[in-house]
Amino acid sequence: MDIQAIATQCKDAAILMSALSTDIKDKALKNIIKALETNMDLIIDANKNDLEQARKDNLDAPLLKRLKFDQPKISEACDGIASLIKLEDPVGKTLSATELDKGLTLFKVSRPIGVIGVIFESRPDALVQIAALCLKSGNAVLLKGGSEASATNQILASVISKAGVDTGLPEGWLGLLETRSDVDQMLKLEKYVDLIIPRGSNEFVRYIMDNTVIPVLGHADGICHLYIDRLADPKMAVDLSVDSKCQYVAVCNATETILVHEALAKDILPVLKKELEAKGVKIYGCEKTGDIIDVEAATEKDWQTEYLDLIVSIKVVPSLKEAVAHINRYGSGHTDVIVTSDKKRALYFMDHTDTADAFWNCSSRFSDGFRFGLGAEVGISTNKIHARGPVGLEGLMIYQWRMIGDGHMVKDYTGEAAKPFTHKSLNKDF
Structure with missing residues (x-):
């Protein structure tokens, strides 16, 4: 496979994608739903083959x-695309307009980034989401899924790419990479790839960052916390803990550590243990937790672990400040929750916790592009560049400065007789 040829075609396609009308993009998305x-049946059969091989290879549960x-x-993925169609086209929106002088106007207009390279884990639904988001936002995309999903990814990429081309998208708007060596080659193609989004462990994201000069939108581990404050409603706290941990464990927004204020610990921990164990959750606890309920002792490693399984660590803390300090030390900056009836304490938590998503009295599982109303997500960013948290359409946009004049020259605005700039904000579209 000639990766540079694929990337070159993708780069050429990106120029055409950036200028597509909303109508063509939405028709393409509708056709993708129809094609899926x-x-x-073909997609499910391919996925069954991947699952069978993965079991033989003893892939983790x-x-x-x-x-x-x-x-x-598949139906859920199609629903996500359908919701994306309903969203406003993010391309060509006027972000600001400024009069520099009479007849000289500066516009800031949203534009696609270009070619997005996304490397993701063994979730075929991620391929569908990412392709649809890139299409709607006018970007071309290079995709590399996990090798364990190779058969599923191949048929999905083929079906989605063809459905797009059949409705007016340029050839090569979607490219599929298949091997680890393909990824290493892509990391060297800074002339063709504008942004890389790796979805995986901290080590994996660090490897990508260390081996490319292409900008990287890092999605690190999902070490999410739920803190039960001393002013929390006990039933709400237990219910949210169970939902945050158990609703679906194999995702980055599932809670991995529950922090409990010592004032509530004796009353709430026995109930929490009963409810979690009823769902099959294995509990590791700090020394104070172990003094109240029978659990295995937590180690330093537990506070740093994204389990992605029916396992949780629990720590009793003496104060809100200590809870925040623990999160800032061990968290991955993904999603962190406080359960409390006190607004001031909730605001302190949000203001002082270094996290992309700070929630008050709701499950960590809400941290999701679809649930946020973004249509879907290309990933969740835990770093601090142009996009943070669930990255939907806006996170795949950049902007272009557009100036309109009438023969205006810089020489008229310099020297002793320089004309002044007005720099007046305007309420107008380009």
Whole structure:
């Protein structure tokens, strides 16, 4: 496979993608839904082959859950695309307009980034989401999924790419990379790839960052916390803990550590243990937790672990400040929750916790592009560049400065007789 040829075609396609009308893009998305539904049996058969091989290779249970792509998941992916169609086209929006002088106007207009390279884990639904988001935002995309999902990814990429081209998208708007060496080659193609989004472990993201000069939108581990404050409603706290941990464990927004204020610990921990164990959750606890309920002792490593399984660590803390300090030390900056009835304490938590998503009295599982109303997400960014948290359409946009004049020259605005700039904000579109 000639990766540079694929990237070159993708780069050429990106120029055309950036200028597509909303109508063509939405028609392409509708056709992709139709193609996924028409080819559902073929997709499921390919996925069954991947699952069978993954079991032979003893793939971990959480990854097997992510790998499965059956009829309900395909339908859910189609629903995500349908919601994306309803969203406003993010391309060509006037972000600001400024009069520099009479007849000289400066516009800041949203534009696609270009070619997005996305390397993701064993979730075929991620391929569908990413391709749809890039299409709607006018970007071309290079995709590399996990090798364990190779058969599923191949048919999905083929079906989606063809459905797009059949409705007016340029050839090569979607490219699929298949091997680790393909990724290493892509990392060297800074002339063709504008942004890389790796979805995986901290080590994996660090490897990508260390081996490319292409900008990287890092999605690190999802070490999410739920803190039960001393002013929390006990039932709400237990319910949210169970939902945050158990609703779906094999995802980055599932809670891995529960922090409990010592004032509530004796009352709430026995109830929390009962509810979690009823769901099959294994609990590791700090020394104070172990003094109240019978659990295995937590180690330093537990506070740093993204389990992606029915496992949780619990720590009793003496104060809100200590809870925040623990999160800032061990968290990955993904999603962190406080359960409290006190607004001031909730605001302190949000203001002082270094996290992309700070939630008050709701499950960590809400941290998701679809649930945020972004249509879907290309990933969740835990770093601090142009996009943070769930990255939807806006996170795949950049902007272009556009100036309109009438023969204006810089020489008239310099020297002793220089004309002044007005720099007046305008309420007008380009």
